[in-house]
């Protein structure tokens with residue numbers, strides 16, 4: 001069965017320690033397990049000191065069949081950073097803000113190198129999600145309507161089909177853009193009546209990140225992620241139509257959300273595996289999955305940073 005791991009963000013030392021802890025062994029240059037396969041929820045790169053080693057380790061495992069890796073928003077952004085938009089810029093603008101998040105990868109990857117080109121080509125063909133017989137894996141949000149839009153632009157392995165799809169995915173007027181943003185960056189809900197708040201960076205926001213997995217309806221301030229102060233949000237219910245919850249016919253795993261504290265399931269069928277490896281006292285976390293339909297806290301395995 002599967003060992004599903006959270007966002008690594010270039011923390012190769014923690015990745016190797018976690019692989020050992022999970023019982024993987026390096027044979028003929030590749031980490032393998034006799035009975036199990038590793039699945040990464042994406043976000044291999046940006047921030048940490050061992051980004052090349054992280055990519056090389058997991059890519060070799062994918063090539064050998066001992067791992068699967070899906071697309072995180074950082075891989076999506078890395079590809080878009082390097083794709084010209086035809087108007088003298090790139091699909092992801094080379095702004096100071098965007099560069100800040102990507103600079104460490106560029107320093108380590110060296111954009112003129114063969115490694116960089118080969119890695120971006122590999123990122124381009126990563127699946128956008130996995131819908132396995134027992135469970136589902138996506139980087140940020142399992143959202144059925146967005147998945148259906150994405151499926152019109154992907155092939156059988158859930159990879160963006162061609163160059164045109166990459167351009168559509170970065171065209172703010174195109175529905176594929178919003179669908180991919182939802183799967184890889186999470187479900188945002190617009191605030192009513194022109195309301196707004198300012199995020200940590202002081203940027204004015206008219207939509208908020210949400211705890212999309214929560215099933216019952218709730219107020220804006222109950223479902224918000226990363227909004228402070230919460231009382232800046234309306235004290236009323238979010239319409240059910242914009243918060244679909246998760247139709248839990250099988251468990252779903254994702255990363256992306258910088259959870260803190262001791263790893264635990266969010267509901268019996270929903271588990272986030274990103275426990276903030278980039279932060280002091282953070283964790284790189286795996287869930288040891290054996291096909292169960294009810295997830296349990298005692299199946300998390302982690303290494304501290």
Ligand SMILES: [Mn+2]
Pocket residue numbers: 007043072073074139184255256257
């Ligand atoms: Mn992410």
